[in-house]
Amino acid sequence: MNKNRWVTVGIIFAVIILSYFALTPSKEITPTEITQCIGENSVLYIQLGCHACETQENLFGDNYNDLTIVDCFFDIEKCQEAEITATPTWVINQEKIIGVQSIKKLQELTGC
Structure with missing residues (x-):
């Protein structure tokens, strides 16, 4: 009976671990x-x-620092000059795109 108990405990433990990895969202990895x-x-x-x-930021993960970023909290003058009214705002080819954008969409808009 001891053997059956350990097998049951092992199965329960494996299910818990697999459930954790299956339910934890992963960051989208961007080359x-x-x-x-x-x-x-x-x-x-x-x-x-x-x-x-x-x-x-989370969509880009560790590559986030490779973007050209202006923080309106620290560079309010740049944001006023660019007439930024909401964040996040992307400026691509002099067009403002407000809100979170997928990497695929940004690739399309920038030609990357």
């Missing part, structure tokens, strides 16, 4: 070259404390 291209062909306006901006 560095794509992020660098998007960064070279756009400007992302964000603001400290903006939850949507954090969502946008």
Whole structure:
């Protein structure tokens, strides 16, 4: 009976571990070259404390710093000059795109 108990405990433990990995959302991984291209062909306006901006950042993961970013909390003059009214805002080819954008959409808009 002891053997059956250990098998049952092992199965329950395995199910818990597999459930954790299946239910934990993974970050979308973006190749560095794509992020660098998007960064070279756009400007992302964000603001400290903006939850949507954090969502946008999470889509890029570790490659986020390869983007061209202006934080309106610290560079308010740049944001006023660009007439930024909401964050996140992408400026691509002098067009403003407001809100969180998928990497695929940004690739299309920037030609990356």
